[in-house]
Amino acid sequence: MTAGTAGTAGTAGAADTGGRLPIAEPVDVRRAAVRLVRADGRAFTAVLVLNALAAGTGLAGPWLLGRIVDHVRAGGGVGAVDRMALAIVVCALAQLLLARWARYVGHRFGERTLARVREEFVDRALALPASVVERAGTGDLTTRGTADVATVGTTLRDVGPELLVCVAQALFVLVAVFLLDPLLGAVGVLALTPIWVALRWYLRRARDGYLAEGAAGSEVAEILAATASGARTVEAFRLAGRRVAASRDALETARRARLYTLFLRTVFFPAVEVSYILPVAGVLLVGGVLHARGAVTLGAVVAAALYLRQFTEPLDQILMHVEQLQSSGASFARVEGLARAPRAAAAGSPAPADDRIDVTGVHYAYDHGGEVLHGVDLTVRPGERLAVVGPSGAGKTTLSRLLAGVDAPGAGSVTVGGVPVAGLEPERLRRQVVLVTQEHHVFLGTVRDNLRIAEPAATDERLWAALAAVGADAWVAELPDGLDTELGPDGCRTDGSRAQQLALARVVLADPHTLILDEATALLDPATARHTERALAAVLEGRTVIAIAHRLHTAHDADRVAVMENGRLTELGTHEELVAAGGAYAALWRTWHGDGAAVSSQGD
Incomplete structure (x- = not known):
């Protein structure tokens, strides 16, 4: 379970994505586009037919004007001209x-x-393992789900239909010129060669340029989001200068990427604009020679020139949209790239034989970092309350992530009932293990909506019981509309402690076999935190509870205490046994008990 949202934190032990979400290859983008067209094939066919009819009727004007010229030159009557x-x-x-x-x-x-694109993106994003999302960063995923999807939407809604109209018009115009006179048609097509050369130059560079621009935008969003969310930490450790420097570097990279795509446009479009006059000029010159020799009529030359002049408008729109297509194509490749990302375990994975958790010879290292866990062995019995304590950087949070299946060990195994935790399918993992941290989220919607994320079928009685279990029923009852009160910026705002209580109430509703608490009550005052933890313990009686203990009263109340130091499990036993042993835990307890204050160990 992730970040106190009563959601799944499972991963199928997917391959490392290198910290970046993948980008779809051009062939994958084309297949995705064909799939979307087939999903609404009737409407797409109607669009093609209507565009073809519109383009066909547009050809009548120049042809009739040419007939008028020839008719007048032949001395015809005014009536025919009027008609x-x-x-x-x-x-x-x-x-x-x-x-x-x-x-x-x-x-x-x-x-x-x-x-359909939005729905597929949401489904794929929800299916991503938590470890993949965390390594990629929220900035990349957010940018793909907002800016990139919006760019694709603009293309589908506006650019796509306009492009179809223009392509149909351009093709019909060229065919009409060839029907008037094949030689004039050939001259018009050859005069388009400079445009073709400029287009090929642009297309060779545009996709990579726009992909680089999108990646740079994601990096800027990621740095800004990380800095804003960790503002207190940045201030506490005086990292403002480093974060500002990192932001400037990211912005400079984004600026250069934008300037490159701007350079492509400033070369491409002027070259095209200059080339527009060539087909008309070529047809008039060659047509004049042919007319002088009696090979074509003056009306045919006029009609061909008008057709090619008419051809300029759809061609201009096509080339303008080509630039947008490159941008949206890069965005679609980023959106469709989620289909290539590692997925959570599929249905059909074996069911655990029981709720016993075994950690055997576990080693783990984060990307581009040293090893964090070194040969950890631990067995958590069903129904046991285990507290994990230790100094900052000892590996406590990393161990909790492995126990919850958020990450898979680099070596060794973490199993529940004999089955690797990281290999459980999401629905089964959600019922098996819940990881709750201090990073809680209140979703837009009512209190009821926020709670039913964990159990959609829960009745109001169950919702109130869950709130009462974590001590949140009193303040929810005081809200204007109770469970139907809207939460968020436009509704009732919730502070950190209330957000934590809502998250813990979701845990109660999820009713997992194993609950892992990592600073889950850090934002509550000590008295409320202890009351909440004891209330949870009472509600989850018979369940396995693993608490990353930052307040030692949690360890005192636990069945056993595990002491982590430098990525190793150094002590394991009851509170009384470890105090009597006089080791690291005893020293920590004496310090805490002597001061009467909780010793805080921040998560690693």
Whole structure:
């Protein structure tokens, strides 16, 4: 269980992601795009048909204008000219209506597809093992779920439909020029060569540039989030200068990444703008020569020039959207990259034979760091209350994470009922082991919504009983709407101690076999903390409770005490046995008992 949210903290012992969430390869992005199109294939087909009809009706104007030119040169009557002019107006109106209808259908398709992208992202994010999320950092995951998903949404809702319209128009225009005269069509296409060269130059560099820009943005978000959440620690250890320097470095990297993509655009678009005139000029020059020789009519030359002039507008929109597609393609690769991340254990893993936890020869080291645990051996009996004590940096929090399945040991094993804890499927792990830390979160919604995260089917009676178990029923009853009171910035604000009590109430509702408390009551005052811990112990009678003890009264009340020093388990026994032994625990107890104050050991 993670951070007091009564959620799953299981991991399938997934491969190390190197601290970064993966990025989808281009082939994976294309497959994902095809999958999304197939999911709403009927609407996508309708968009294509409507765009084709709109593009087709748009071709009538230049062709009819060319007919008018030839008709007038031949001495034709005004009546025919009026009829063809009226047909031009009718076709323009039909194109407007069809294009509007196509955009409407396209926008609806885009919104539905965006909803699927968001839902898939949430499902994949929730399926990530806690260890993967923590190593990646909240900044990267948050940026992917907000900025990147929003960029993809803009493409699906706005850019996608516009691009389909423009592509259909451009293709129909080129076909129309070739039908007028193949030679004029060939001249128009050859004149587009500079645009093709500029586009290829841009595409070779754009994807990597936008991926680097996205990664730099994630790094900035991660540093800002970590600094803000740990502001007190930064102040206490006088790390403000180092954090400011790290933020400046990240911002400088982000600035350079943005400048690079800006450089690509400033080269690409001016080159394209200059090249737009080439197809029209080429057709007029060659068409003039051919007309002088009687090879084509003047109307055909005028119509071809108008078509290519008309071609400029959709081509300009296509190239503008190509830039957006590169940005959104990089964002989609980051969003779709979650599909390549390690997953929590799948259903079908073996069930534990009992609730006994065995830690055997465990070694563990964090990424790019030295070994934190060195050959730890420990057995926790079902129903036992075990306190783990020791100085800061001893490995207590690391051990709790391994016991909860948040991380898998580098060597050795951590099993429950003979099954590796890290290999349990999320639902089973959630019922087996709960890890509660001081990092509690109050979700937007009512008090009832916050509690039912742990047990969606819980009745109000169970909710009140859980609140009473942790001493939170009194202040919840005083809220304006009781369980229906909205919490959060726009509702009732909860301080740290109340957030902890809500988290502990979720634990009571989750009703796990094993509860691991790591500073779970750190934000409560000593009297309330002790009352809450004893209330929890009474509610969870018969359950296994492992407490990372930062107040020694917890160790005094435990069945056994485990002493951690320098990543090793150095003492194990009852409170009385360890005090009588005169070792490290006895010295710690004498210091605490003599001062009458709790000795605090911060988590490592």
